[in-house]
Each structure stands twice: as structure tokens, then as C-alpha cells.
Amino acid sequence: MGRTALFLVLGLGMAMGYIGMQMYRADQDAMETQYAYMKFMFARNLARTAVHAALRSYDRNENPQVHVQTSFNGGTFELDSLQSSADLDTLRMVTRGTYAESTYVIKLKLYRTTRPFPGVNAAIGIRAEPVSFSLSGKASVDGRAYDTTGTTLLGTGDKAGVTTMEPADSANVATVGGTNIKGLPPVKVDTSVIDPKAFLDIYKNNADFFYNTPGTYSSVTWGSSSNPVIVYCNAGDDTSFSIKFTGGVNGWGILVVRGNVQFNGNLNFYGLVIVDGFNTTVSFGAAGTPGVVGGMIVAGNAGASVTLKGTGANAKVVYSPGALGKARNIGRLRYYTILDWFE
């Protein structure tokens, strides 16, 4: 009896073990089916991440590295190949995402361009009518085309020094500026100056430097010649110069000031300066040598004021198509159109 019971228990145990293994195998099969799909999805996401990483490298004015594996989220991604046209407007790339034993490859061709840019066909383009304009001291405005440093005349592509919306303003600016305004011609009427308002949100959302509190700023550097940036200053509607830049300020790219701005001391900005507000006042203070190389758009309500003073010889606004071109090509303002995408 005892022996029979022992065999019975042993037999039951073996049967249970066999059934248990069958169930475990079934569970494992189900899990592997899900896991295989998960690996495929992860590999695909990593391959897409490689595309985004490469484009973000361009945005930072860096060259994406080919055949460099980056570990991310338990897998890796890399750029298998990268080819671009000479002017970088067409990019071909092959990316690879790997997760466990799953690999996903994407081959694509992109067209790279920049967002619409509020062009300025003068050293200072004024889009407010009427405008109050005064110029004194050694301050000057020069619409002739300079190189990106603002030191050498190009000899071609000269623009007007100042453009206004109304003939009366144009005449007033010409009288007030006299020989301190140069250009082809020094002053003219140009009603085609683009209202920069449509661009401000883009610049605000992509700003590298954002000043949201009124104040005085000095000894700051915004970007570099090879890495222009976006600076956004929200000065508000305070007419008492709520944003002031004084001494040791250097910047490259796009400087947006909502409200009033006063440039004092030694300031050098290379690119596009947009001053927009309800009752805009742009003032170059009497002290120091503030300078803008590129172009400036002043937009605001009737009565907007532009005051240029400055004691130093460099207190000036000069037109530079090269500096404006660099501002247009800020990495964050580029966008890509898909020409081919194979995955």
C-alpha cells in the first residue's frame, strides 16, 4: 500500500511538472511575441532619434559625427552615412537604431532651408509713422554694404541709410541726419519694411537668451560669429528705458526688444536688431561707442522715437548683408523638408 501511494505521488508530481512546463512555455512564447515587437519599436525609435540628433547638431552649428554609436534607452543609435550638397541645402543620411538583436535603418533625403526672415533694406528701417528722429554727436548711420565685421566696404549691394514710411519723415530724417547718414540714398521712403510682429513669437520661443525683467545689462556675450544666437528682451511699455545695455556687451544673431531700448557704453551687435512696441524708443546714449553691424528694424505706434547720440567714432549703425545672412542662418531657425524618407 505504502509503495503504491509513493508511486502515485511520484506520478502525480511528474504529471504536474510536465503540465507546469507546458504552461511556462506557453507564457514564454506569449512574452517573446510581445518582446520581439517591443525590440522592433525601440530600434525604430532609436533610428529616428539618430535623425533628430543629427539635425540638432546642425542647429548648434556642429557637424554630426558618422559611425559614432550613442547609447540611449538601453540601445544604441548612430549615423551610418551623411552626405550634403556644397551649400548644405540637401542632406542625405542613413541612420541605424539597434536594440538587443533588432536593427532598424532609415534612409532619407532632406532639403534644408531657413524660416522667412524680416529683411531690412537699409541700415535702419523704420515702420512707424510719423517718427521722431534725432541724431547728434558722432553717431552715424551708414547704409553702404560692409563686411560681417563692419570694417570693410564691399563696394556692391549698398542700401539706404534710413528708410521711413512717409515722405515728411524722410525729409525730416535727412535734415536732422545731414552728412552723418550715408547710403544709397542716405534716406528714402520705403513702405515695404516688414512688420516684424509676425516673427516675434518664433524668436521668443527659440531665444537663446531671454530677458523678461527690465534692467541694465552689461558685460555679456551673446553667441559668436560662427554661432549666432537669438536674444529676446521683453521690456514692456515703460517709456523710461526699461532695457539698457551698458558696456562690454557683444552679440551675434538676432536681438529683439519689445518696448524701449537704450544702447550705451561699448556695445557691438552683429546681425539684425528688431525693436518693436507700442511707443517704441530707440536711443543710443551719449556715452560710449554702441554699434550695430547688420540692420535694424524699428516698428511701433505713431510717434515712435529714434535718438542717436554717441561720443565715440564707433557709435553707428552700419548695413552688412553678411551679418544679416548669418542671423538668417541661425541653427534654430532652420527647417527641413522631406524629399525622401525610406524606413
Add this chain to the structure above:
Amino acid sequence: MSSMIDMVGAAILFGVLILSVARVQGNLNTTLAQNTFNITTQTTAMSLARTIEYEISKAGYNVTGVRVTYADSTKITFRGGMAYGAAPDSITYEIGGSDSTTMNPNDSRFIRTVHSSTPISQRLGMTEFKITYYDTAGVKMATPVTGANRLAIRGINIRFRVESAEPVTDASTGLSNYNAVTWEKLTFPRNLGRPF
């Protein structure tokens, strides 16, 4: 006398044991059947999902002009090269008629057509197949999408539900269930937005 009691006791114990084993065996069979249907349904769903993802992501690749040629809530036809640099194929997905070969009263055939070849009618246990479309602004489009509106399609959301062909009956409750997998994915085929 004592050996008689032993034998009767052993018989009772054996009977209880056999009944228990039979009950366990019944439950195990149900579980195994559930697992088998589960695996089958999952494998079917994943396989179909991979096929749809593979093909739908190529919609518009190497195609000039209209990329989605037919866009309704249960049928889609799109064009796209299925291999790198390949000429475009035309692919159609649609839900077919009811599948009378299974015990599941709700399943229908899934029909996939490549080019104008004979449609492949598949018995996958599909009980739901729904397609929605999104335009350039990410707004859901009314179906069917026709005419020039098809050029505005940027996102394609596909949802399907696959159920087992046979039900699994719970021995204790007597309730029958069909194993099911629902898959849904909104895809933005990159080539649909190409400028030419």
C-alpha cells in the same frame, strides 16, 4: 477487519484524489487552451501590425501626385515604393465579409491587395478595422476623404481587433470568452508631406 478498513479508506482517498486530479486537469486544459489562443491571437496581431507598419510608413515614397488614392473608414489604398529606390506599389487594406469558418460570430476577413493582383483574403479573426485620417493641421478628417482633400492627408490612424477563432469556456462558470488583441497606431508617413 483493519485491512478491510484500510482498503475502504484507500479507495475513498483514491477517489478523492482522482476527482481532484480530474478537476485540476480540466482547469489546466482550459488554461492551456487560453494560452494557445492567446499566443495565436497575439502572433497574428503582431504579424499584421508589423506588415501594416512596414507598408504604411512607405506610403508616398517615390510617388508623385496623389499618395492615398482611396480613403474611407474601413478601406484605404495608398501608393509607395516598398524597397529603397523601388517603383511605387499600390496597396489596399479593407475589411471583408463575415468569416463563416470559425465559431466566432463577429470576425470578418481581412483583405490585402497589392497592385491589381488577386486580393488576398485572410482569416485573421478580425472583429474591428477602423481607419481615421488627419490633415496638415492635425485635424481629424471626415470620411470618405475624396478629391483634392486626399492630398492633405498627413496622419493615418489604424485600429484593429483580432479575436480567437474558438471560444474558451470557463469550466467553473460556464462563460465563454474569445481571446482578443486590439492594436491602434497613428502614423505620419513622412513622404505624404513631400512638396512635389
